[in-house]
Amino acid sequence: MAKLPKPEELSKIDYTPPKTSxxxxxxxxxxxxxxxxxxxxxxxxxxxxxxxxxxxxxxxxxxxxxxxxxxxxxxxxxxxxxxxxxxxxxxxxxxxxxxxxxxxxxxxxxxxxxxxxxxxxxxxxxxxxxxxxxxxxxxxxxxxxxxxxxxxxxxxxxxxxxxxxxxxxxxxxxxxxxxxxxxxxxxxxxxxxNIEWIAGPVSNCYMKGNHLGLEPHTIVGNLEYMLDDIETVTGKRIKPTFNRKGAEILFVTPSGDLFADPGTYTCMGYLMLFEELGLDYTWSTYASEGGNFGFFTSNEMGKRLNSKIYAEAKRLGVKWILGGECGHMWRVLSQYMDTWNGPADFLEVPKSPITGTVFENAKSMKMVHVAEFTADLIKNNKLKLDPKRNDHLNVTWHDSCNVARGMGMLEEPRYVLKNVVNNFVEMPEDTIREKTFCCGSGTGLNASEDMDLRMKGGFPRANAVKFVHEHYGVNMLANVCAIDRATLKPLMDYWVPGVNVCGLHELVANALVMTGEKERTTDLRGEPLPGIEQKEEKA
Amino acid sequence: MIHGNMNLNHYLIEKKSAILKKWFDAVVETYPHETSTFLRKQKAQFTNPVGYTLSEGIEHLFDALLQGMIPDTVSRFLDSIIRIRAIQEFSPSEAVSFIFQLKKVVRQELGKEILGQQGIAEELAVFESAVDDLALFSFDLFMKCREKIYELKANEAKNMTFRLLQQARLIVDNQD
Structure with missing residues (x-):
């Protein structure tokens, strides 16, 4: 039998950690x-x-x-x-x-x-x-x-x-x-x-073109699911193209948007926006990953994975590249791609075919972030928006580290957000913009087995969300990063139950009035739009 | 100063700030030295959320003890502290140990003279029993937090598996 401590020994338990250097x-x-x-x-x-x-x-x-x-x-x-x-x-x-x-x-x-x-x-x-x-x-x-x-x-x-x-x-x-x-x-x-949560996606991306290892038919299949849902919500059937040579624009987004909620709603947002614009663009089932876990491995690996985006742009003969909502993708593409795999002199300086705006900031790497693209559309009055459709949401904005602190993209997403929702609240000053707090799960640490670490690392972020949740009734945390969309949800479940997570373009698509659409009764998640339930009751 | 006919609550209210300071010190000393210095240094709500939550939380808990354990206050502020300590580098006993520290701090602050007064011992027994209730409640909260972590882990695995099965067309909606 194990030796039991005596009562006087028990009372001597010292919880103070030893003071060693x-x-x-x-x-x-x-x-x-x-x-x-x-x-x-x-x-x-x-x-x-x-x-x-x-x-x-x-x-x-x-x-x-x-x-x-x-x-x-x-x-x-x-x-x-x-x-x-x-x-x-x-x-x-x-x-x-x-x-x-x-x-x-x-x-x-x-x-x-x-x-x-x-x-x-x-x-x-x-x-x-x-x-x-x-x-x-x-x-x-x-x-x-x-x-x-x-x-x-x-x-x-x-x-x-x-x-x-x-x-x-x-x-x-x-x-x-x-x-x-x-x-x-x-x-x-x-x-x-390395850790497997990084090494696995890296090898998948190397062999199949994306972190999740989705093969071309699966990518198309996943998008088909979303197209079905879009049809249910809007009554419109969208037919995107894949690997189409001669398209004006190549669209690349993190594969998380293709696979897991709530990223899939953001992805539905892109599909609806591009359809409404009549954009001449194509998806690629080979350059099917905006993220780059190679960057969390070594510079060389980052370069190897990144090269496929330019290679695919060249193969398809597009004029420029449009990037989906991603955090580290944006820093990698803006600050590394050109020196790793450039110069991309076979591409043109991106010019919005809708507004004519030339994106001088993308002169060298030839790639535009979808938040910039959409902000420009709204600024030029090219979208018909009904922000009331988002009235059931009280939104706050999480600045994703790589986009905000890394690239200074602070105003564009806020500008878009303010045009598509009526209820927007900022979190406290020390926790946003350049001083934003990380989700705690970036750089490939978004596995399940390190959940304790993720909850600890995300606490300062969650603490600020809790404040706006309690004081202003915030119920939606929006952002432009695929890792955020995947990891902030469990973070909220632990620290601030009652707050959901979404991408910017999910909110854009909710508000977007599409030509020839049926009267919408639900948002992209199938939730009744504000006022709809009362209307139905009256009827 | 010792007043005649004062009950325990009066003494505790009088010595509230000294008790809270010592209690706070006892809590932050469960962290490594460099960390406790930081936790003490500033209590800014957003840049030092752990220090702030501990400091704000223990004050409300102390008030709740004096006012007869207001359930909403106890539940809210104890939860906010335990939620943090349940995921930090503590064993379960270490995570909730700070509750018991209050008994020691209160006895130290009251001193022998007050403790020896008539009726105080009985009142203190009641107070300490309320502290014990707080400790028991904190065990429940601790377990809830840990269970939540396991649930989050399990949910991530389940969601991924569900999607994979859906992709492989091994599960389809009825209307399909």
């Missing part, structure tokens, strides 16, 4: 805080090193014998290749301005989620191996050996950062923590240490 506090892997390890098949398909079955919670990670050498060479190579990386390793003065700005730190209360400390995990090894002071003074200079425990700590915490860059807004030196995480993950991938 972070270097002396070993990492403990806690269930719910990390994702499954990458499967060998997923790594094999894209030719990544060390494909094998492994489990993050196991002691043996089945690493190659010379893992340390591989990693140190990897760091050296990246210090040489990316000036920013060397700069970020050297210039931090540990002022702490970033410390309390991270949603993961706020939510978990774990000091190693302070951005400064997360960076120190790698910086300490950099000092030890690449600086004279670190070599001589060791721990006194904030340096430490690269050990297996350190490696595990890297893995645990670089997959507890969503590269949202909120911390960098507050850094006086402009250190971009996202780049440190990006490189941290790149290094881990040299040893085959």
């Amino acid at each position: 972070w270097m002396d506090t070993p990492v403990v892997f806690k269930e719910g805080m990390f994702c499954h390890g990458s499967k060998p098949k997923s790594l094999d398909i894209v030719g990544f090193p060390n494909p094998r079955d492994w489990r993050p919670a196991d002691a043996d990670w089945k690493l190659p014998e010379n893992w340390k050498e591989i990693l140190l060479e990897g760091i050296a190579e990246r210090l040489e290749k990316y000036r920013s990386f060397r700069l970020f390793m050297d210039i931090c003065v540990r002022c702490g301005a970033c410390a309390d700005k991270c949603h993961f730190f706020i939510g978990t209360g774990d000091p190693k989620n302070m951005p400064v400390l997360r960076a120190e995990l790698i910086r300490s090894v950099y000092r030890k191996e690449f600086t004279l002071a670190g070599k001589i003074f060791g721990k006194m200079a904030g340096a430490r050996e690269l050990t297996l425990d350190v490696l595990k700590e890297w893995w645990y915490y670089f997959f507890q950062c969503t590269e949202c860059r909120r911390c960098s807004v507050f850094c006086p030196y402009g250190i971009d923590q996202a780049e440190i995480t990006i490189i941290g993950r790149e290094l881990l991938n040299l040893l085959g240490l």
Whole structure:
């Protein structure tokens, strides 16, 4: 029988954590805080090193014998290749301005989620191996050996950062923590240490063109379901085209919009809008992914996955590309595509065929975000809108990190929103626009097994939603990001029950008065439109 | 200062701010040092939501205890604290331990002299029993939160499976 503690022993339980310095506090892997390890098949398909079955919670990670050498060479190579990386390793003065700005730190209360400390995990090894002071003074200079425990700590915490860059807004030196995480993950991938929720979609996208691994007939089939629903709501049958050569525009959106609610309602929104405009556009079943989980793996992998969009645009002979509602897709396409796979000189500078507006901001990469496109349509009075159809909704706006903080797209979605709904409330100032709080599930952390982590990371966001829900009756959280649409829903279910989640173009399509449509009685979700129930009762 | 004929509630109201400060300190000390410093430093509702929720929550809970456990207040503010601690790095006992800390804090603040007064011991027993009720209720809330997490995990898996079955035409609507 196990020894029972005596009453006086029980009364001595101390809940105060031990005061050890972070270097002396070993990492403990806690269930719910990390994702499954990458499967060998997923790594094999894209030719990544060390494909094998492994489990993050196991002691043996089945690493190659010379893992340390591989990693140190990897760091050296990246210090040489990316000036920013060397700069970020050297210039931090540990002022702490970033410390309390991270949603993961706020939510978990774990000091190693302070951005400064997360960076120190790698910086300490950099000092030890690449600086004279670190070599001589060791721990006194904030340096430490690269050990297996350190490696595990890297893995645990670089997959507890969503590269949202909120911390960098507050850094006086402009250190971009996202780049440190990006490189941290790149290094881990040299040893085959990815998570399956990223590695799986990457291999799917590489082979099939999208993260979910949807094959062409499935993509068409999924869209057919939506077309049926659109017909039920509007009485109109839409016939989009696929892989059509000679179309003016190629439309690319995250595959999440094709598969899961509420993304599918957003997708119905695109279909209805483009139909009403008579847009000469095509879907592609090959460039069928706007997102890029390669970007969460390594720069090289991001580039490889991204190349298919330009390749498909070239093959189809379109003039320019229109992008659906996605967060990181937009940052990748705007800030990386051109240098990775450009110049896209076979495309034309995007010009709206409806308004004649030339999108000068897309001069180089030749791609326009659908929120910009629609804002321009509304500004030029090209859409007939009836915002009353959204009167059952009291909407607030979540600025998705990569779109808002990353790309400065703050006004366009708000402009669209204000034209399609009558009830719009902003969340508190410190939680929107450049200072927006992340959903807590970005950069491939939107798996189910790390639900605890997601709920913690999303808490600051949810807390602001709770405020507008309680004070202004907000019942809908709108955004332009596929990961947000998928992950904010469970976040709301846990923290703010009663708030739903939608994409911008679902609201646009609800309000859009289409030529020859029947009188609408429901919104895209099949919910009765405001006033309809009373009308039916009277009849 | 000790007044004649004062009951426990009067003392607790008089010493409210000192009790709340100590109770708050006891709660934030369950976090690592760097984190407790942050939680204490500022209590901004949106940029330090954990610190704010704890500080606002314990004050309302204390008031509710004094006013005879108003169910709505208890349920709302205890829920907001437990909802956070149920997903943080705590074991179940650690997550709800802060409730029991109140008993210790109250006894410390009242001091021997007040505790020795006639009738106070009986009133304190009633008060502490109410604190125990709060602790029991917090177990229920803790479990509800954990069950919600498992439900969310299960729902994600179910939704995905449903879609896959639908795609494979293994399930179709009746009208189809």
